[in-house]
Amino acid sequence: MKRIASLLFLILALQTTVPAWEVITHEGRRYVSIQDVSKFYRLRDPVLNGPAFTLTGGTKTIRGRAGTREIYINNVKYILCFPITQKDGQILISAMDVTKIIEPVMRPGLIKNAHAIRTVILDAGHGGHDSGAMGQRGIEKEATLDVVLRAKRLLEQNGYNVRLTRSSDVFIPLEDRAAFANRFTNAVFVSVHFNKSGGGPASGIETFALAPRGVPSMDEENFSYSDLKLHPGHTQDAENIALATALHSSMLRQMRLSDRGIKRARFVVIRDIRIPGVLLEGGFMNHPLDGKLIASPAYRDAFARAILEGVGRYRSAVSGESTYQPPSAVASATDKTSIPDLRRSISPIGMHPMLNEAVQRAAESIKAKDPQPQEPTPNAN
Numbered sequence: 001m002k003r004i005a006s007l008l009f010l011i012l013a014l015q016t017t018v019p020a021w022e023v024i025t026h027e028g029r030r031y032v033s034i035q036d037v038s039k040f041y042r043l044r045d046p047v048l049n050g051p052a053f054t055l056t057g058g059t060k061t062i063r064g065r066a067g068t069r070e071i072y073i074n075n076v077k078y079i080l081c082f083p084i085t086q087k088d089g090q091i092l093i094s095a096m097d098v099t100k101i102i103e104p105v106m107r108p109g110l111i112k113n114a115h116a117i118r119t120v121i122l123d124a125g126h127g128g129h130d131s132g133a134m135g136q137r138g139i140e141k142e143a144t145l146d147v148v149l150r151a152k153r154l155l156e157q158n159g160y161n162v163r164l165t166r167s168s169d170v171f172i173p174l175e176d177r178a179a180f181a182n183r184f185t186n187a188v189f190v191s192v193h194f195n196k197s198g199g200g201p202a203s204g205i206e207t208f209a210l211a212p213r214g215v216p217s218m219d220e221e222n223f224s225y226s227d228l229k230l231h232p233g234h235t236q237d238a239e240n241i242a243l244a245t246a247l248h249s250s251m252l253r254q255m256r257l258s259d260r261g262i263k264r265a266r267f268v269v270i271r272d273i274r275i276p277g278v279l280l281e282g283g284f285m286n287h288p289l290d291g292k293l294i295a296s297p298a299y300r301d302a303f304a305r306a307i308l309e310g311v312g313r314y315r316s317a318v319s320g321e322s323t324y325q326p327p328s329a330v331a332s333a334t335d336k337t338s339i340p341d342l343r344r345s346i347s348p349i350g351m352h353p354m355l356n357e358a359v360q361r362a363a364e365s366i367k368a369k370d371p372q373p374q375e376p377t378p379n380a381n
């Protein structure tokens, strides 16, 4: 009886409350309007201010501006896969970004594959002959190991199993780090790094999650063959962004440096793993303020607390009770059948010119009987 009642409720809910998504094709890419986003997540009508918009409802907010790649969801900054755009007076967000960022961030409880987390793999960036970024007050490989050891103690005190890719000053190839992570289940992978700026002085913290298939990496200018490949990490796109959200917002709270946002890349350690993973950049070694903080035990403790808090937030977010809403044709990151159809966008018709070129190059490299086309191995500082 209870089952029939909930089935009836479901049918009613399907008929009455789930707005349809209107998919708008613009320059060969699929978009939805912010009106549709607000309806789907039951937010109030968009408040517009020129190209800027705000969607609010309850404790949730989404803010953005047409012409930019930044969006704030619940006050955390994300760098979108594609810019927000305008067409016929409507502000549009790419279907890819709705699926890969907004959905898992707004409704992490619906991520189906998220397992109960018992183990945390901590990866101290660099080591041995690979020093990483150098600052006046220290070197990256030492700072990352120290933060990781502090985080290990905290996590273990809180009942987690912790495994380290390195616990001393040794060089471990990136591929070996990913392979190590893949030995564990019910686990997450957290890679700890610090930044270095090349041009002017840069400051702040940023978090990298794996760029979804078909999305350019934010450390590369153009599409490459790698953008079109399905990597092991792609099976956890939703978990990756949920983990990035949890860790990044905890870093902002604990470490109090400026917010450079959650970004996308194909670094080996987050690309080749089969468990949810992120790469954290906890400030700039060569910035006067960041560098001073990074050298201090208090800041390293704060980083360690951020990791503990972030893993806890992720765990409760993905296991949390969530009001049921049926998966949508566009917006559910949890339903495999509703992930945007990439085949459509890589078919030669109506395709984005940049993607077209990348497909062409990929096809040529396959024709040249090169089974493993040469692609630059992304590396993080």
Ligand SMILES: [Zn+2]
Residues within 6 Å of the ligand: 125, 126, 132, 133, 140, 193, 194, 195, 380, 381
């Ligand atoms: Zn690094």
